[in-house]
Amino acid sequence: MSDTSRRELLKAIAASAMIGPIGLEAAQHVHGIAAQEKSAAGYKPKAFTAHEYKTLRVLADLIIPADERGPGAAEAGAPEFVDLLSSQNPRLLAIYTGGIAWLDHSSQRLNSKDFADASPQQQTALLDLIAYRKNESPMLGPGIEFFGWARRMVVDAYFTSPAGTKALGYMGNTAVAKFEVPQEAIDYALKRSPV
Amino acid sequence: MFQIAPRDQVYDVVVIGSGAGGGTVTKVLTDLGVNVALMDAGPMIDPQRDFKEHMWPYQVPHRGIGEGGAGYFGPSHWAFGYFATTSGGWELPGEPYTVATGSKFQWFRSRAIGGRTNHFGRISLRFADYDFAPYSRDGLGTDWPITYDDVAPYYDRAETFIGVTGSKEGIRSAPDGIFQPCPAPRVHELLVQRAAKKLNIPCIPSRLAVITKPTNGRPPCHYCAQCGRGCVTASNYSSSQVQIFPAMKTGRVKVFTNAMVRELVVDSSGKVTAVSYIDKATRAEKQIRCRTVVLACGACESARLLLNSKSGNFPNGLANGSGHVGRNMTDSVGYPLSAHIPALDDLPRHNSDGMGGMHVYIPWWLWDAKNKEFPRGYHIEVSGGFRMPEIGSFNGECRQHEGYGKDLKDSIYKHYGATVSFAGRGEQIPNDNTYLDIDPDVVDQWGIPVPRFHFQWTDNELKQARHMHETFQSLLEAMGGTVTKPKPNFMAGEGISTGGEIIHELGTIRMGNNPSSSVLNKYCQAHEVKNLFVADAAPFVSNPDKNPTLTIIALAWRTAEYMAEEIRKGNV
Numbered sequence: 001m002s003d004t005s006r007r008e009l010l011k012a013i014a015a016s017a018m019i020g021p022i023g024l025e026a027a028q029h030v031h032g033i034a035a036q037e038k039s040a041a042g043y044k045p046k047a048f049t050a051h052e053y054k055t056l057r058v059l060a061d062l063i064i065p066a067d068e069r070g071p072g073a074a075e076a077g078a079p080e081f082v083d084l085l086s087s088q089n090p091r092l093l094a095i096y097t098g099g100i101a102w103l104d105h106s107s108q109r110l111n112s113k114d115f116a117d118a119s120p121q122q123q124t125a126l127l128d129l130i131a132y133r134k135n136e137s138p139m140l141g142p143g144i145e146f147f148g149w150a151r152r153m154v155v156d157a158y159f160t161s162p163a164g165t166k167a168l169g170y171m172g173n174t175a176v177a178k179f180e181v182p183q184e185a186i187d188y189a190l191k192r193s194p195v
Numbered sequence: 196m197f198q199i200a201p202r203d204q205v206y207d208v209v210v211i212g213s214g215a216g217g218g219t220v221t222k223v224l225t226d227l228g229v230n231v232a233l234m235d236a237g238p239m240i241d242p243q244r245d246f247k248e249h250m251w252p253y254q255v256p257h258r259g260i261g262e263g264g265a266g267y268f269g270p271s272h273w274a275f276g277y278f279a280t281t282s283g284g285w286e287l288p289g290e291p292y293t294v295a296t297g298s299k300f301q302w303f304r305s306r307a308i309g310g311r312t313n314h315f316g317r318i319s320l321r322f323a324d325y326d327f328a329p330y331s332r333d334g335l336g337t338d339w340p341i342t343y344d345d346v347a348p349y350y351d352r353a354e355t356f357i358g359v360t361g362s363k364e365g366i367r368s369a370p371d372g373i374f375q376p377c378p379a380p381r382v383h384e385l386l387v388q389r390a391a392k393k394l395n396i397p398c399i400p401s402r403l404a405v406i407t408k409p410t411n412g413r414p415p416c417h418y419c420a421q422c423g424r425g426c427v428t429a430s431n432y433s434s435s436q437v438q439i440f441p442a443m444k445t446g447r448v449k450v451f452t453n454a455m456v457r458e459l460v461v462d463s464s465g466k467v468t469a470v471s472y473i474d475k476a477t478r479a480e481k482q483i484r485c486r487t488v489v490l491a492c493g494a495c496e497s498a499r500l501l502l503n504s505k506s507g508n509f510p511n512g513l514a515n516g517s518g519h520v521g522r523n524m525t526d527s528v529g530y531p532l533s534a535h536i537p538a539l540d541d542l543p544r545h546n547s548d549g550m551g552g553m554h555v556y557i558p559w560w561l562w563d564a565k566n567k568e569f570p571r572g573y574h575i576e577v578s579g580g581f582r583m584p585e586i587g588s589f590n591g592e593c594r595q596h597e598g599y600g601k602d603l604k605d606s607i608y609k610h611y612g613a614t615v616s617f618a619g620r621g622e623q624i625p626n627d628n629t630y631l632d633i634d635p636d637v638v639d640q641w642g643i644p645v646p647r648f649h650f651q652w653t654d655n656e657l658k659q660a661r662h663m664h665e666t667f668q669s670l671l672e673a674m675g676g677t678v679t680k681p682k683p684n685f686m687a688g689e690g691i692s693t694g695g696e697i698i699h700e701l702g703t704i705r706m707g708n709n710p711s712s713s714v715l716n717k718y719c720q721a722h723e724v725k726n727l728f729v730a731d732a733a734p735f736v737s738n739p740d741k742n743p744t745l746t747i748i749a750l751a752w753r754t755a756e757y758m759a760e761e762i763r764k765g766n767v
Contacts, residue, residue, distance in 0.1 A: 063599045069608065084256055089263030132597050151593050153267075156260070159584040159607070160252035168611055169544035173249060173583055175417035176546065179378035185543045189382045193538035194675045195389040
């Protein structure tokens with residue numbers, strides 16, 4: 001690409017958007033600051049009670065925990081996403097308020113504690129029942145249905161957040177002058193491939 | 196309210212519709228010094244304002260699923276998702292259509308300057324020489340009144356002007372053209388090429404309307420994979436950015452936006468004298484006077500307009516003495532299949548965005564095979580790679596893996612970018628049960644009678660879709676994948692796309708040498724109305740296994756040059 005066309009390209013892209021291609025590092029930095037400010041001020045849920053929101057945060061981190069690739073779903077903003085959409089849609093809100101109440105009720109019966117206050121072992125013991133369709137039964141049905149919603153939306157929220165996108169290793173959404181495929185990736189796949 | 200523009204304003208040419216056909220006619224005519232009025236039923240677009248290129252999902256509070264998580268509860272409000280470019284959809288408020296009992300069809304409309312070229316897949320394939328003589332080859336359908344050699348110079352012009360990637364391959368089903376370099380295959384595409392080779396199927400660099408070299412002031416592709424969102428640098432072809440905006444700078448185009456055409460007005464000699472339309476902003480009915488008119492509304496909309504333009508001389512609709520307006524309609528046969536490819540698990544991360552589409556594709560390879568189980572053929576489109584994570588990207592993983600926690604997170608990481616998908620696009624042969632007419636009982640919000648669609652696949656297409664499944668399964672298994680989707684019962688109508696879903700509907704105002712079995716002559720000029728031309732895919736006589744856009748551009752270019760010459764000679 002000639003210098004002129006490269007300049008034109010970059011100029012056009014810079015002018016293009018209200019939001020240009022922000023690098024993930026920069027985006028995460030901004031996002032991190034916003035998250036710190038939020039937690040300092042205490043995020044105020046729009047749709048949920050303080051108890052429901054606390055439960056949602058616990059649930060989010062159980063679904064996508066922190067690891068060496070990135071933070072958990074609570075820090076990455078999944079509960080805010082669910083809260084915002086639930087505040088705009090009574091049908092969605094009912095799924096979550098009903099689901100959280102079901103979790104608390106089940107946890108009370110098993111452990112005499114609300115879900116968020118139960119021990120990690122007690123929490124995962126309950127999730128192990130409702131995280132699989134094979135456990136479908138009249139008693140667990142509502143929990144399985146709710147957990148399907150929670151898992152799907154927490155995963156959506158996490159992997160579309162800056163931290164989640166980074167944890168996944170997505171490296172695109174950027175302008176490059178030449179498209180290249182690293183030899184290392186080619187060798188890796190060819191070595192493993194039957195063709 | 197009814198208004199007629201002052202008598203002194205008469206346009207040499209009124210072009211109705213601003214997609215690939217209308218954009219090309221506008222570009223060619225204005226280059227030749229002709230003044231054009233260009234009409235579209237939608238608004239002007241502004242790429243800087245309208246395109247969402249380079250946005251991350253988290254830059255929108257609902258991240259693309261829609262307010263209140265709307266997309267979790269039903270079909271997305273946006274046909275191709277929130278981040279896709281200005282386009283349209285299969286359902287437009289206030290603009291209904293009907294489908295006859297026993298038929299299934301969905302009608303895509305794009306109301307915006309640029310039409311569907313704002314979103315299309317940029318796939319730009321020449322028809323093969325034999326595609327112009329289908330009847331002569333297998334006794335089905337009808338031959339075109341033109342040959343490959345008639346169109347080839349216009350394919351050259353189209354490719355040179357819009358820019359198309361590709362490579363010289365010498366494959367008869369996929370004629371070579373004037374190509375720009377295609378970027379390197381992605382990792383999964385290398386595996387597809389190897390699997391294809393094993394099965395003795397060609398898999399060649401893609402032919403996409405994406406420029407990889409500076410072209411006519413347009414900078415080359417910056418490989419962000421977001422063609423579908425609209426390209427702010429106009430490094431892919433859209434008629435809006437590549438043809439219409441430059442044509443507007445010549446001062447020879449007057450653009451009428453939000454102008455919904457009701458009918459073409461003819462005089463007693465049977466020539467079109469004006470275009471009657473509804474100005475959507477005021478709901479007033481207005482007219483534009485013209486010497487010549489070009490229909491480029493999209494095949495079904497153009498046919499609807501002719502059928503709705505009834506007069507004493509044309510009781511069955513304008514230029515419809517043959518009764519063929521609305522008939523001979525086809526769409527492409529579509530069928531997708533994907534599988535997880537274990538060789539790609541935990542693939543070392545890198546930027547695999549590239550062009551907004553595949554870097555390799557499989558052209559039809561059995562064009563000279565004898566004793567095939569179905570006539571005609573299909574090509575295969577390939578997708579995979581590390582795509583920008585979006586809402587829904589991991590639904591499949593969640594459903595399959597279930598569970599939660601570190602284990603789920605690791606599984607998503609491991610399988611990210613390890614799915615390969617194929618989609619077939621094949622030829623439907625026109626049949627008597629597939630056409631549109633006007634619904635006698637229904638009008639749209641502007642009072643314009645709406646089309647009623649009749650659509651049937653035949654065994655030819657059902658067998659073809661079945662063949663696609665078998666081929667895709669062989670390719671995926673050769674790559675080490677396991678197809679988990681049960682094989683549909685194709686002959687019972689399962690699996691195959693719905694008519695109109697692939698958005699390649701065409702043939703509704705076909706060309707031909709015989710005025711009793713065709714509407715247009717070989718220059719896409721109406722047999723019965725000399726100052727009426729058609730420049731979208733309605734004139735196509737058949738729907739080969741090549742996406743229609745490049746051929747729309749080539750034929751529109753040829754028609755525009757012919758028109759300009761006829762105008763100069765005073766013949767129209």
